[in-house]
Amino acid sequence: MHWGRLHIRLHRIQSKDLTPFLHTHPFAYASLILRGGYGEQTSQDIRWYGPGSLLLRRSDFAHRLARVEPGTLTLFITWKRKDNARQLRRPEIMDPDVPWVDYPAGVYQRRLYGRVRYCKFDQFWHTAADTVEAASASTKPSIDQKTKPLTSSPARPPPRP
Secondary structure, X not given: OEEOOEEEEEEEEOOOOOOOOEEOOOEEEEEEEEEOOEEXXXXXOEEEEOOOOEEEEOOOOOXXXXXXXXXXXXXXXXXXXXXXXXXXXXXXXXOOOXXXXXXXXXXXXXXXXXXXXXXXXXXXXXXXXXXXXXXXXOOOEOOOOOOOEOOOOOOOOOOOO
């Protein structure tokens, strides 16, 4: 449920974060772990939080979920920022379970959720778009940083008529 920028929900956390990057959220939040737990990676370390843990986070707090217990459930309360911005940051130590590649900057075709889409890469993937032009203009980071492109070189825009 939500009232304006305030949102309250039960959050079933299914898995650790797919991106190797630390990320911020477009909102400040409080998370009360009701069941299960998770390991939260920050730029300093990884800490474990279990049932009864209450985490209060500002919108500029960068983290990633490095490990999640099955059945994790939290009460998640957010206060959305007006600019709805989020950021990705590369951590000092990369998770060894996440393969990392350094592609040349550009727009690539990727198969996402059963469709071929265009995605900009410039140290990390941006959200998918239906055209090369729209992907080039994207400034929003993608939550999926693991899906590989279909080719190893950037896509070229279609010729203009």
